[in-house]
Amino acid sequence: MAVPPQVPAKEAYRAAMVLSGSGDALGYRNQRWEYCTSGPQIHQELQEMGGLSQVCAALPDWPVSDDTVLHLATAEALATGKNGEPLLQELASRYVEAMKDMEGRKPGPTSILGTSQLHPGEPGGYRIPFNPSATGCGAAMRSMCIGLRPDVTLCCLTTLVQVSIESGRMTHHHPTGYLGALASALFTAYAVQGLPLERWGSELLKTLPLALEHIQNAAVETKSNVGAWAYFQEKWEWYLSERGLSSGQGPARFPPAYGPAERDVIYKTFSLDGWAGRSGHDAPMIAYDALLSAGGSWEELCSRAMFHGGDSDSTGVIAASCWGLTHGFRGVPEGNHRELEYRDRMVTAADRLYDLAWGQKPV
Numbered sequence: 001m002a003v004p005p006q007v008p009a010k011e012a013y014r015a016a017m018v019l020s021g022s023g024d025a026l027g028y029r030n031q032r033w034e035y036c037t038s039g040p041q042i043h044q045e046l047q048e049m050g051g052l053s054q055v056c057a058a059l060p061d062w063p064v065s066d067d068t069v070l071h072l073a074t075a076e077a078l079a080t081g082k083n084g085e086p087l088l089q090e091l092a093s094r095y096v097e098a099m100k101d102m103e104g105r106k107p108g109p110t111s112i113l114g115t116s117q118l119h120p121g122e123p124g125g126y127r128i129p130f131n132p133s134a135t136g137c138g139a140a141m142r143s144m145c146i147g148l149r150p151d152v153t154l155c156c157l158t159t160l161v162q163v164s165i166e167s168g169r170m171t172h173h174h175p176t177g178y179l180g181a182l183a184s185a186l187f188t189a190y191a192v193q194g195l196p197l198e199r200w201g202s203e204l205l206k207t208l209p210l211a212l213e214h215i216q217n218a219a220v221e222t223k224s225n226v227g228a229w230a231y232f233q234e235k236w237e238w239y240l241s242e243r244g245l246s247s248g249q250g251p252a253r254f255p256p257a258y259g260p261a262e263r264d265v266i267y268k269t270f271s272l273d274g275w276a277g278r279s280g281h282d283a284p285m286i287a288y289d290a291l292l293s294a295g296g297s298w299e300e301l302c303s304r305a306m307f308h309g310g311d312s313d314s315t316g317v318i319a320a321s322c323w324g325l326t327h328g329f330r331g332v333p334e335g336n337h338r339e340l341e342y343r344d345r346m347v348t349a350a351d352r353l354y355d356l357a358w359g360q361k362p363v
Contacts, residue, residue: 008192008325013148013354015324016188017075017346020144021068022337023320025057027306027313028065031106039260039308046307052299058339066107067317070142072345073098074167078149079352091167093120111138114171126166130173130221132228135272137283139168140180141314144321147188148353160185161211166218172280175215175225176272179232180280182211184318187284191325197292198250201240208233231272232281239270239285243292252292264309276310283311287319294323298332 028034033042046052056062073094082090099107099115110131119125146164161182168181183204190200215225240246244253255262267276270285277283290305305319306312329337337343 007358009328010351010354011328012192012325013350014347015328016148016191016321017071017145017324017350018337018340018343019324019329019332020071020317020321021064021340021342021346022057022332023302023306023316023318024064024068024071024313025062025340026052026055026302026336027316028063028067028106030061030063030104033307034065034106034311034313036312037264037309039264042307042309042312043260043303052302052336053333054335055333056335056339057337059341062341063104064341065313066102066105066111066138067141067313068342069098069101069105070095070107070111070138071145071317072342072349074142075145075148075349075353076345078145079349079356081356087163088126088166088170089120092118092126092170095170096120108136108138110134110136110177111171114138114173118170126170127220128170128173130224132174132224134172134174135176135279136172137177137180137278137280137311137314139170139172139178140184140280140283141317143168143181143184144188144318145349145353146181146185147190147192148350148357150189150192150357157207158210158214160189161207161214165211165214168280173221174280175229176232177280179208179211180284182207183281183284184287184321187288187318187322188325191322196250197288198245198252199248200288201236201243201245202248205233205236205240235270235281236285239289243289254293258293260303260308263304267308267310271310276308277315278311283314284318286310286315287322290315290319291322294319296327296331298323298327298336 036042077090077094095115096118114128117128143164164182164185165178168178172178186204268274270282272279277286287305290301294301301323306316
């Protein structure tokens with residue numbers, strides 16, 4: 001994975017962080033839409049509000065969820081400029097601290113359990129035991145920004161694999177969970193590179209042997225990890241076959257009828273347990289599906305990634321982060337992000353990551 005030939009715009013980094021938060025707030029709608037099982041109902045409610053352009057994503061009605069609080073923790077850890085084990089200790093420390101800011105944000109039980117087992121500052125204190133139930137999307141939803149530091153990741157695919165997996169299994173020590181972190185980090189890295197969307201899924205699959213090699217070399221509960229490895233890869237192979245993208249050649253193939261009602265049914269076929277976007281493999285999968293079909297339309301992206309019957313904030317944070325890197329804020333109603341909770345922190349983290357990545361002084 002090579003460093004892209006052209007330096008991206010700082011605005012793209014800001015959009016990646018800020019719009020990710022917007023995708024979260026919109027998909028969450030203060031718990032109402034994250035737990036709604038009907039995409040058509042969400043679309044109907046949105047129309048009754050005057051449509052997406054009329055939404056002002058601001059407190060008290062549109063808070064960010066645990067997804068953005070933990071994504072900020074990842075970004076602010078990366079923004080310290082640390083590498084290697086000091087970075088992993090920093091990530092663990094910030095995840096523990098972030099869990100103090102979860103009132104009304106609905107953190108998942110696996111994230112709660114995982115952070116309670118972390119002991120940052122102690123040798124190996126960023127590791128927790130293998131958890132056969134840790135298949136959720138809590139690692140995937142907070143890892144997009146890992147792909148924004150090419151000094152750590154893009155110039156060295158091995159390091160991106162290590163950082164995303166080790167950060168992911170600080171709470172989700174199961175391949176289906178932490179490989180979701182790898183997918184989210186890779187997808188933002190690909191967006192920074194300008195890699196064609198149609199190749200992202202097949203390139204992810206090509207990275208999995210390197211991920212398995214890391215797990216084996218790390219020698220931390222290797223047997224359990226290897227034993228649970230196959231599902232993530234098999235499900236992604238199936239999805240790429242469905243979309244006609246197994247070889248990385250497009251265009252993507254979609255069902256002839258693919259509106260909100262149809263997507264609710266089809267997204268469930270992506271899932272592990274019938275709750276679309278809830279797991280580490282299908283949160284980035286739904287985000288990817290939305291990116292493939294939305295083009296440059298923010299409204300279409302939201303329709304597909306944020307407004308569906310499933311874990312709509314987690315699919316939204318991933319999709320919006322990648323979309324922002326490519327399209328910036330173009331076509332996004334100002335109300336969707338101008339007064340977003342923690343917006344200033346997102347911009348500050350984005351600027352610092354950009355400075356670290358490209359050697360540019362903040363403006």
